Amino acid sequence: MSIITTNNLHKIYDETIVPVYAVNGISLEFDKGEFTAIIGPSGCGKTTLLNLIGGLDQPTKGEVIIDGTNITQLKQTEIIDFRLKNIGFVFQAYNLIPVLTAKENIEFIMQLQGIPKKDRDKRVIDLLEAVGLKDRMNNRPSELSGGQQQRVAVARALASKPKFVLADEPTANLDSKSTNNLLDIMLKLNEVEGTTFIFSTHDSRVMQRAHRLISLEDGKVQQDQKIK
Amino acid sequence: MNTILKMAWRNIWRNKRRTILMMLSIFIAVVLSLFTRSMQKGTYANMIANTVKLSTGYIQIHKKGYWDNKSINETFVETTKLRNLLSGDKNLTLTLPRLESFALASSGKHTKGAVIIGTNPKLEDSLNHYSKKIIKGKYFKSNDKAVLVSDKLAEFLQLSVDDTLVLIGQGYHGITAAAKYPIKGIFHFPIPQLDNQLILMPLKESQYFYAAPNRITSISLMLNNPGNEDKTIIMLRGKLGNNYEVMPWQDMNREMVQAIESDNVGGIIMIAILYMVIGFGVFGTVMMMTMERRKEFAIMIAVGMKKTKLLTMVVWETVFIGIVAILAGLLVTYPLLLYLFYHPIPLTGDLASYMIAFGAEPILPFSLEPNIFIIQTISVIIISIIAVLYPLSVLLRFNVLKAMRS
Numbered sequence: 264m265s266i267i268t269t270n271n272l273h274k275i276y277d278e279t280i281v282p283v284y285a286v287n288g289i290s291l292e293f294d295k296g297e298f299t300a301i302i303g304p305s306g307c308g309k310t311t312l313l314n315l316i317g318g319l320d321q322p323t324k325g326e327v328i329i330d331g332t333n334i335t336q337l338k339q340t341e342i343i344d345f346r347l348k349n350i351g352f353v354f355q356a357y358n359l360i361p362v363l364t365a366k367e368n369i370e371f372i373m374q375l376q377g378i379p380k381k382d383r384d385k386r387v388i389d390l391l392e393a394v395g396l397k398d399r400m401n402n403r404p405s406e407l408s409g410g411q412q413q414r415v416a417v418a419r420a421l422a423s424k425p426k427f428v429l430a431d432e433p434t435a436n437l438d439s440k441s442t443n444n445l446l447d448i449m450l451k452l453n454e455v456e457g458t459t460f461i462f463s464t465h466d467s468r469v470m471q472r473a474h475r476l477i478s479l480e481d482g483k484v485q486q487d488q489k490i491k
Numbered sequence: 492m493n494t495i496l497k498m499a500w501r502n503i504w505r506n507k508r509r510t511i512l513m514m515l516s517i518f519i520a521v522v523l524s525l526f527t528r529s530m531q532k533g534t535y536a537n538m539i540a541n542t543v544k545l546s547t548g549y550i551q552i553h554k555k556g557y558w559d560n561k562s563i564n565e566t567f568v569e570t571t572k573l574r575n576l577l578s579g580d581k582n583l584t585l586t587l588p589r590l591e592s593f594a595l596a597s598s599g600k601h602t603k604g605a606v607i608i609g610t611n612p613k614l615e616d617s618l619n620h621y622s623k624k625i626i627k628g629k630y631f632k633s634n635d636k637a638v639l640v641s642d643k644l645a646e647f648l649q650l651s652v653d654d655t656l657v658l659i660g661q662g663y664h665g666i667t668a669a670a671k672y673p674i675k676g677i678f679h680f681p682i683p684q685l686d687n688q689l690i691l692m693p694l695k696e697s698q699y700f701y702a703a704p705n706r707i708t709s710i711s712l713m714l715n716n717p718g719n720e721d722k723t724i725i726m727l728r729g730k731l732g733n734n735y736e737v738m739p740w741q742d743m744n745r746e747m748v749q750a751i752e753s754d755n756v757g758g759i760i761m762i763a764i765l766y767m768v769i770g771f772g773v774f775g776t777v778m779m780m781t782m783e784r785r786k787e788f789a790i791m792i793a794v795g796m797k798k799t800k801l802l803t804m805v806v807w808e809t810v811f812i813g814i815v816a817i818l819a820g821l822l823v824t825y826p827l828l829l830y831l832f833y834h835p836i837p838l839t840g841d842l843a844s845y846m847i848a849f850g851a852e853p854i855l856p857f858s859l860e861p862n863i864f865i866i867q868t869i870s871v872i873i874i875s876i877i878a879v880l881y882p883l884s885v886l887l888r889f890n891v892l893k894a895m896r897s
Contacts, residue, residue, distance in 0.1 A: 340798075347795025358790040363494075363498065375797075
């Protein structure tokens, strides 16, 4: 059963001068528990597609339906609330809150959701164990390596048990050891918690381990291939 | 909320030097403002206390219409009922009946207009310490049939102690008031204008002189707590009815009140300028703190933090800076002002002589009026609120995607 559906999604920039079709009529469906990589050359529309699915950007045309909700019709405040409850984000540059420790960064989303402290503490410890950073829980992002920060970012994205996680080139700034480590963790969480992962990448190591590969070019889907 | 507060507190220390500089600028503004305002208010209070003591008292009771027409005919009888009413009020520390009028003072070929004050020697002395101002002769008693003459007037009339002074004036209801009095003492009054024309005599004798037995022109009241002046006036007006006028010292010393008000406004303007300069500094810093964290704000909103919460965090950042600065300012300034309140700075030289001449103590007094501290705190809060307007406007127009790309 699909949890995300995009219908004839368009994102056109500079419509009045020379229109740039960042996303040009993409219709896709994502099922629960998928581990999908969106691939393609730079400028093909990977990040724009993720931003549209994540409700960070408004499409020029078309719609994004998540679990029955057309998020393109939600108001600004509603979309923030919707993201908080349904979507986890992992960014290329980690983007952890610099003044919070690893533990506090993971806990932050749950606090915004109003989850009781007792439940938060348990979830944080579980996630820190899952990403192998329990011993660094009291370190701030500046005291962690890039790989460690990205693992915290993954844990943060999963903290609130979202319907799916969007990861924009999560391994772009990591070395191969950290990349493999992160992929192991993401795959494990995908299997254990059933979390849906959709990420953009042009890293071949990621592509090799994805369960579904969607290839984009000039804002259009070139190939949609299920591997497992 | 805890996390918001924690983040706000930690955020302000991300750039320690900048935060400390900002706090220091507010701290200096607070210290300077408290110091100058305390000095100004202390000086005003001292001026008021001196004026109140030397002339009017905090409150005066007259017959209705006396203040506009200061005539011996506008007198009233100090009845037992009136005396009982005043003695029953715990806020009144002193009630001093006086009979004030004018007369020509003459000796030989010299004549001059004089102000005659008939008063109770003991009560008058407890207020104005005339006995300490006697430079020749002795202070008078209530049953004396003699007068005290001010220094310059005595000099003009070429009189000294035990000489006879002739007084001619108009008594109650047109009766001629004329009498000869021996001079019991000569006093120096610190206000030159009055030192030229002041004559004191016992109340009973002045009532006899003006043919106004038991009549007085005013009752001056001194208060235990001047802060309760308005309450006391309302109470007295209610109880005394329409035949009397109950006037506060402010109405009887309008020139001084205006002088204080204009000086006060000058002080407020100076402090407002100081706070404006500081305010721009704080605003600039908060603007920088907002600009350089646009991406961070975008991420927070992207992961689900509401703009209102984000704004709350930014408000707390400014509030923390303000609180730390103002607390430091108060902690440093209060003990200093407390010391200066009990140990005013003594003045020396010409300024001291000038103040002594006007009957004021040659000191620079300080005030600990709570308002001084409250207003500085409110000023810093207002600066913080204004400083937060920029992040507020940024967050209201915030484009998450643009900020994330920045």
